[in-house]
Amino acid sequence: MGIPLAERIRPKTLDDVVGQKHLVGENMPLRRIIESKSIPNMIFYGPSGVGKTTLARLIARSTDMELHKLNGTSASISDIKQIIAQTQTFSGLNGILLYLDEIQYLNKKQQQSLLEYIEDGSITLIASTTENPYFYIYNAIISRCTMFEFKPVEQTEICSAVRRAFQFMADELGRKLQLENGVVEHISNGCGGDVRKSMNTVELCCLSAENDGKNLTVRLETARSLTQRSNMRYDRDGDEHYDILSALQKSIRGSDPDAAVHYAARLCESGDIISLSRRLLVIASEDIGLAYPMAVTIVKACVDSAMQLGLPEARIPLAQAAILLATAPKSNSAIMAIDTALSDIRNGEATTVPRNLQNKHFDGDDAAVKGQHYLYPHDYPDHWVKQQYLPDNLVGRKYYVFGDNKTEQTAKTYWDKIKK
Numbered sequence: 260m261g262i263p264l265a266e267r268i269r270p271k272t273l274d275d276v277v278g279q280k281h282l283v284g285e286n287m288p289l290r291r292i293i294e295s296k297s298i299p300n301m302i303f304y305g306p307s308g309v310g311k312t313t314l315a316r317l318i319a320r321s322t323d324m325e326l327h328k329l330n331g332t333s334a335s336i337s338d339i340k341q342i343i344a345q346t347q348t349f350s351g352l353n354g355i356l357l358y359l360d361e362i363q364y365l366n367k368k369q370q371q372s373l374l375e376y377i378e379d380g381s382i383t384l385i386a387s388t389t390e391n392p393y394f395y396i397y398n399a400i401i402s403r404c405t406m407f408e409f410k411p412v413e414q415t416e417i418c419s420a421v422r423r424a425f426q427f428m429a430d431e432l433g434r435k436l437q438l439e440n441g442v443v444e445h446i447s448n449g450c451g452g453d454v455r456k457s458m459n460t461v462e463l464c465c466l467s468a469e470n471d472g473k474n475l476t477v478r479l480e481t482a483r484s485l486t487q488r489s490n491m492r493y494d495r496d497g498d499e500h501y502d503i504l505s506a507l508q509k510s511i512r513g514s515d516p517d518a519a520v521h522y523a524a525r526l527c528e529s530g531d532i533i534s535l536s537r538r539l540l541v542i543a544s545e546d547i548g549l550a551y552p553m554a555v556t557i558v559k560a561c562v563d564s565a566m567q568l569g570l571p572e573a574r575i576p577l578a579q580a581a582i583l584l585a586t587a588p589k590s591n592s593a594i595m596a597i598d599t600a601l602s603d604i605r606n607g608e609a610t611t612v613p614r615n616l617q618n619k620h621f622d623g624d625d626a627a628v629k630g631q632h633y634l635y636p637h638d639y640p641d642h643w644v645k646q647q648y649l650p651d652n653l654v655g656r657k658y659y660v661f662g663d664n665k666t667e668q669t670a671k672t673y674w675d676k677i678k679k
Contacts, residue, residue: 264458264462267427273317277412278412278417289407298356300377300403300404302386303386303407304390304408305411306411312360312387315360326355327358328359329342329358335369358387359387361387362395374403420458421443424457436475436477440479442478446461464477464485507519508545510522512589514586520581523577527571542558544593547589548592549662565577588665613647613650613651615633617631
């Protein structure tokens with residue numbers, strides 16, 4: 260049994276596919292395309308272990324085309340050229356179906372080598388990727404393909420697959436298999452929507468099951484020990500990394516401390532306290548900002564503590580920071596101000612600094628008005644005096660708008676009184 264269980268039990272028909280009913284369920288678009296046997300160029304996008312490879316293989320079986328498989332992690336230009344050469348041979352008369360797994364690992368030149376043959380129909384491409392295709396796949400390839408997104412499989416559907424896998428293993432081993440209550444549900448819940456991972460866990464449970472010579476018994480504790488960390492999808496360089504960071508920030512912005520702690524915990528569990536710390540520091544200024552200016556100082560102290568402590572203790576100050584930010588009053592006035600100013604500058608509005616603010620104190624003979632005429636605010640009542648600060652073309656331009664929180668409104672009241 261050197262071949263993994265996930266491979267041995269791979270579905271043979273569309274009806275056997277676990278999950279993806281939005282694609283291959285009755286009367287769904289992809290199913291109708293497959294049944295028509297007229298296969299277009301396609302890109303399958305989604306997390307690992309949800310059926311992309313399985314479906315590509317089922318499609319290949321439904322056609323008369325010559326099937327070739329490549330993996331982006333190991334494929335080279337010469338491998339691609341060898342496949343292209345088959346288009347001129349007898350075996351390629353009905354066309355060639357190229358299944359390219361992990362296409363995101365091919366560089367731009369390698370992807371471009373396929374373009375001509377995809378366009379003229381001599382090669383039909385089915386590519387799969389776990390990363391966002393719009394970031395990793397050459398636009399010319401994307402424009403010639405139909406995109407299908409695969410989703411993590413629901414727990415209820417994985418339960419059925421896990422039961423079938425245990426029965427499959429029992430038949431292979433020739434033993435009666437007994438499962439403690441909760442084993443199937445724990446594995447199904449612990450695989451994070453990854454069918455392949457659940458199949459691998461089933462196989463490990465069977466191989467480590469209690470054996471009395473006749474029967475095999477899988478204990479719940481065994482299932483727990485084999486799935487204890489498998490329910491969390493995380494890749495520091497992939498989409499899931501940015502999805503979790505995005506969810507963390509949006510939860511804090513939405514003042515939900517429970518969700519904020521949840522996503523912070525996922526980052527701590529993965530060991531990625533650096534990304535968590537950086538995002539908390541950004542949030543302190545971007546989303547809390549001037550509504551609670553001390554948030555930046557407190558979060559910085561929490562982050563410094565976390566870095567000195569390291570995990571597991573680092574989780575405590577980082578949780579403190581996440582909860583503080585989630586429950587703090589919110590203001591985005593600072594980021595709105597700087598982004599509006601940046602927009603003006605990028606549109607060519609960065610003109611000459613007013614003379615009274617310049618660093619030179621003497622004028623040339625060509626100056627119409629001589630003298631800097633800068634008014635030193637500390638020489639005036641309340642340390643303020645009216646004078647021009649923005650360039651001439653932007654006089655009157657408003658970048659900062661006081662937020663509707665207590666802190667900023669207090670400042671507004673003060674300056675409204677001073678500036679009248």
